[in-house]
Amino acid sequence: MRDLGVGFNFLLKGQRWVARHGRQYGFGLIPGLITLVLYAAALVALAVWGEDFVTWATPFADDWSSPWAGLFRGFLTVVLWALALLLAVLTFTAVTLLVGQPFYESLSERVDRDVSPDGTAPESGLPLWRELWISARDSLRILARALVWAVLLFALGFVPVAGQTVVPVIGFFVTGFFLTEELVAVALQRRGVELRDRLALLRSRKRLVWGFGTPLGLAFLVPFVAVFLMPGAVAGATLMARELLGEETREPGDTDPDQEHDHEQVTGA
Numbered sequence: 001m002r003d004l005g006v007g008f009n010f011l012l013k014g015q016r017w018v019a020r021h022g023r024q025y026g027f028g029l030i031p032g033l034i035t036l037v038l039y040a041a042a043l044v045a046l047a048v049w050g051e052d053f054v055t056w057a058t059p060f061a062d063d064w065s066s067p068w069a070g071l072f073r074g075f076l077t078v079v080l081w082a083l084a085l086l087l088a089v090l091t092f093t094a095v096t097l098l099v100g101q102p103f104y105e106s107l108s109e110r111v112d113r114d115v116s117p118d119g120t121a122p123e124s125g126l127p128l129w130r131e132l133w134i135s136a137r138d139s140l141r142i143l144a145r146a147l148v149w150a151v152l153l154f155a156l157g158f159v160p161v162a163g164q165t166v167v168p169v170i171g172f173f174v175t176g177f178f179l180t181e182e183l184v185a186v187a188l189q190r191r192g193v194e195l196r197d198r199l200a201l202l203r204s205r206k207r208l209v210w211g212f213g214t215p216l217g218l219a220f221l222v223p224f225v226a227v228f229l230m231p232g233a234v235a236g237a238t239l240m241a242r243e244l245l246g247e248e249t250r251e252p253g254d255t256d257p258d259q260e261h262d263h264e265q266v267t268g269a
Helices: 002-020 022-057 066-097 103-116 126-154 165-191 195-204 207-222 225-245 258-268
Strands: none
Touching: 002 022, 002 103, 002 207, 022 066, 022 103, 022 225, 022 258, 066 103, 066 126, 066 165, 066 207, 066 225, 103 126, 103 165, 103 225, 126 165, 126 195, 165 195, 165 207, 165 225, 195 207, 195 225, 207 225
16 A cells, blocks of 8 residues: 555656756647647537537438437437546546657756756756657557456446446546556656556556556646646656656755756856
């Protein structure tokens, strides 16, 4: 049970790190804002035209007597929107990380330098297009796994009692696991850790992963919160990646590296 608290502490440490490094936090907000606008537009479009789509997709219900056709199509419209919302929650992190790959790579590297005893950060040595390709490929693989879980949990949701109590709890833990994988991937991919090895590493410390990802997944359900928590989540995931790999870590400094650099330029140090 101790790992649950340790995982949650990494989440808090990441938020504290970006709070002390304002410039990095500002840059880290940009990808989330872009993704939020895209997702909001898609969900609004689904809300406006979802009923028309369901009607088009169920021509066999045209001859049903009232009110059964309306009830059936209304139910399918609600299910379609609920699935879209679940898919948005599961994929928001992956899409945001893909859009903001250069931003989050830079942020993660700065965290590594800040907490590394020798002030260095691992580098992949790969060109940006290659990193984007690997990130997109791995995100699709994770999405496929997440969709299997989503369909299974949706089906189990119809089981009396358990479907309304146990299944949602399991769903939050599953969401937390996949969210954490996507976030930790920023630091682990830079270290050359492949997807299969990343998943094995996370499964070996499931409670640590749940302590980090489950509260984050719950927070992401609140509108707009994901945008503001993403930079800190990437920072916290970088710290957790070091823990998973057994890397030595010192307490992060209190000074923004960008401010230090600017000060050196002004003073001629």
